[in-house]
Amino acid sequence: xxxxxxxxxxxxxxxxxxxxxxxxxxxxxxxxxxxxxxxxxxxxxxxxxxxxxxxxxxxxxxxxxxxxxxxxxxxxxxxxxxxxxxxxxxxxxxxxxxxxxxxxxxxxxxxxxxxxxxxxxxxxxxxxxxxxxxxxxxxxxxxxxxxxxxxxxxxxxxxxxxxxxxxxxxxxxxxxxxxxxxxxxxxxxxxxxxxxxxxxxxxxxxxxxxxxxxxxxxxxxxxxxxxxxxxxxxxxxxxxxxxxxxxxxxxxxxxxxxxxxxxxxxxxxxxxxxxxxxxxxxxxxxxxxxxxxxxxxxxxxxxxxxxxxxxxxxxxxxxxxxxxxxxxxxxxxxxxxxxxxxxxxxxxxxxxxxxxxxxxxxxxxxxxxxxxxxxxxxxxxxxxxxxxxxxxxxxxxxxxxxxxxxxxxxxxxxxxxxxxxxxxxxxxxxxxxxxxxxxxxxxxxxxxxxxxxxxxx
Amino acid sequence: xxxxxxxxxxxxxxxxxxxxxxxxxxxxxxxxxxxxxxxxxxxxxxxxxxxxxxxxxxxxxxxxxxxxxxxxxxxxxxxxxxxxxxxxxxxxxxxxxxxxxxxxxxxxxxxxxxxxxxxxxxxxxxxxxxxxxxxxx
Numbered sequence: 001x002x003x004x005x006x007x008x009x010x011x012x013x014x015x016x017x018x019x020x021x022x023x024x025x026x027x028x029x030x031x032x033x034x035x036x037x038x039x040x041x042x043x044x045x046x047x048x049x050x051x052x053x054x055x056x057x058x059x060x061x062x063x064x065x066x067x068x069x070x071x072x073x074x075x076x077x078x079x080x081x082x083x084x085x086x087x088x089x090x091x092x093x094x095x096x097x098x099x100x101x102x103x104x105x106x107x108x109x110x111x112x113x114x115x116x117x118x119x120x121x122x123x124x125x126x127x128x129x130x131x132x133x134x135x136x137x138x139x140x141x142x143x144x145x146x147x148x149x150x151x152x153x154x155x156x157x158x159x160x161x162x163x164x165x166x167x168x169x170x171x172x173x174x175x176x177x178x179x180x181x182x183x184x185x186x187x188x189x190x191x192x193x194x195x196x197x198x199x200x201x202x203x204x205x206x207x208x209x210x211x212x213x214x215x216x217x218x219x220x221x222x223x224x225x226x227x228x229x230x231x232x233x234x235x236x237x238x239x240x241x242x243x244x245x246x247x248x249x250x251x252x253x254x255x256x257x258x259x260x261x262x263x264x265x266x267x268x269x270x271x272x273x274x275x276x277x278x279x280x281x282x283x284x285x286x287x288x289x290x291x292x293x294x295x296x297x298x299x300x301x302x303x304x305x306x307x308x309x310x311x312x313x314x315x316x317x318x319x320x321x322x323x324x325x326x327x328x329x330x331x332x333x334x335x336x337x338x339x340x341x342x343x344x345x346x347x348x349x350x351x352x353x354x355x356x357x358x359x360x361x362x363x364x365x366x367x368x369x370x371x372x373x374x375x376x377x378x379x380x381x382x383x384x385x386x387x388x389x390x391x392x393x394x395x396x397x398x399x400x401x402x403x404x405x406x407x408x409x410x411x412x413x414x415x416x417x418x419x420x421x422x423x424x425x426x427x428x429x430x431x432x433x434x435x436x437x438x439x440x441x442x443x444x445x446x447x448x449x450x451x452x453x454x455x456x457x
Numbered sequence: 458x459x460x461x462x463x464x465x466x467x468x469x470x471x472x473x474x475x476x477x478x479x480x481x482x483x484x485x486x487x488x489x490x491x492x493x494x495x496x497x498x499x500x501x502x503x504x505x506x507x508x509x510x511x512x513x514x515x516x517x518x519x520x521x522x523x524x525x526x527x528x529x530x531x532x533x534x535x536x537x538x539x540x541x542x543x544x545x546x547x548x549x550x551x552x553x554x555x556x557x558x559x560x561x562x563x564x565x566x567x568x569x570x571x572x573x574x575x576x577x578x579x580x581x582x583x584x585x586x587x588x589x590x591x592x593x594x
Contacts, residue, residue: 012475012479013475039472039476040472040475040476040479043476043479043480044479047479047480047481064589064591116557120557120558121557121558121559121561122558124556124557124558125556125558128556156469156470156530158472159470159471159472159475160470160472160475162472191467191533191536192467192528192530192531192532192533192536192538193530193531194530195530197530205533208465208467208536208562208563209465209562209563258469258470258561258562259469259562261558262467262469262558262559262560262561262562262563263467263560263561263562263563264554264560264563266554266556266558267556293470312557313557326555326556326557327553327555327556327557330553330556330557330558331557332551332553332557332558332559333553333555333557335551336551349482351543351583352478352482352542352543352546352579352583353541353542353546354546354551354559355518355546355549355550355551355559356518356519356546356547356549356582356583356586357518357519357551358551358559359583359586359587360586360587363587373481374481374482374483375482376482376543376579376580376583379483379580379583379584379589380583380584380587380589
């Protein structure tokens with residue numbers, strides 16, 4: 001009998017849905033069906049069992065082709081590449097669990113590397129604004145149960161977080177929002193008429209790149225001052241109407257996304273969004289949340305803040321202390337200044353998602369990819385090490401976009417002999433210790449893993 | 458009729474891109490989902506660009522050939538959108554305003570018809586940029 005596994009977490013977007021149901025074959029090896037998942041989540045589960053999955057590391061040969069090698073050799077190669085580099089960069093973590101992220105932290109500290117995660121090209125500016133201005137946020141459960149005015153500013157959940165609106169923000173019936181969508185006023189601020197804007201009661205088609213002006217206009221109006229006829233392409237009457245809606249809401253929720261952080265203004269756009277949230281609290285209750293992109297991209301921020309005191313752009317190359325200064329220690333800037341002499345891409349695809357100039361700079365030195373799948377980064381790597389897929393073949397803790405930790409399950413066994421991110425990086429750590437003739441330091445009584453007698457056969 | 462126009466480019470996520478990406482970046486689905494540019498139909502008329510024909514998009518850092526499609530989500534005049542991914546990142550300026558985040562949205566591009574030019578595959582673009590492309594489909 002096929003087995004139905006319930007309350008499965010979805011390893012795709014920041015909404016980190018944990019209500020999926022997955023039908024698994026008798027032998028626990030094949031995924032037959034997924035329920036409740038969006039099209040993207042469903043694709044991840046079905047893609048896992050495709051017959052072309054890689055089961056061994058591949059090393060680039062002088063003629064440009066790949067040759068399969070053993071994990072031992074790949075671990076040794078990575079350990080040596082990290083030790084030989086003056087300033088290696090370990091980047092990614094969009095798609096792994098906190099256990100893996102923590103193991104990488106140990107490796108980075110030992111190797112004197114720069115640690116950075118996808119926030120660096122995503123919600124990094126939001127961190128900067130949060131450091132400066134605080135983060136009056138809440139959980140998605142509170143949004144579902146309380147929020148009656150929802151603002152989507154520069155984000156498009158219908159495309160990037162497909163079930164966000166049905167689980168948390170527009171449609172669900174909550175304790176104080178018993179009529180669901182009928183209870184909520186949805187406002188969308190976006191230069192395009194996105195599919196989220198089509199769902200909204202009001203769409204402010206802001207002039208692209210002028211978000212700061214519009215935030216400022218709302219603050220000005222809420223403080224009782226006059227504003228010009230038109231701000232950022234929006235008529236005064238419309239701004240007054242939306243401000244009134246927000247003032248009269250019982251609980252206003254502002255979600256913001258890449259529309260704020262990817263364009264001119266960056267952190268300043270988020271900074272003033274936080275100030276607007278604070279101002280709104282003079283009139284009603286209001287809260288704000290970053291629409292984090294991946295299911296555990298809040299994870300590295302949490303884990304590294306605990307380990308090193310900083311959520312991203314953590315430079316450990318000084319050997320004495322962690323140092324963080326985006327613009328200086330951020331992946332793209334380091335790459336463009338040619339400061340990086342070894343690049344390790346973990347659970348992401350820098351090859352597809354970095355501006356191509358940054359990729360060209362990074363490729364001048366050893367380039368290693370740790371990822372279950374073939375991606376652009378793997379296809380230009382000197383070494384590609386496949387690992388198990390978190391949420392499908394490997395359980396673990398992930399942080400949802402509201403920083404709520406969730407224990408994800410595994411639903412099938414991964415390919416034999418393929419390690420998890422955590423196992424792989426623990427073994428790289430042990431190998432680095434062997435090479436430097438130092439003792440590994442394990443916290444929380446974790447059992448040491450000798451690099452040469454592998455846990456994974 | 459203008460030969461080139463300057464538009465304001467944004468590159469953001471779409472569900473088509475998300476789904477195709479999880480299927481694999483070397484698949485035909487990913488190619489179809491991401492090697493496209495969306496702009497206002499009036500801007501296309503100004504340039505004489507027919508729907509589903511190729512155009513050349515040039516920014517301060519490079520250029521890329523993509524297909525001009527009818528916007529699936531309305532674009533106002535003056536704005537253009539390439540879905541995030543390999544084709545978009547051929548032209549995204551890596552300047553970060555000292556925040557670490559490249560200028561993924563809000564940079565000027567020129568667009569011109571390039572009906573007879575070929576759209577390169579994701580692998581050809583990325584491997585080609587680092588001297589690893591060996592040809593083929």
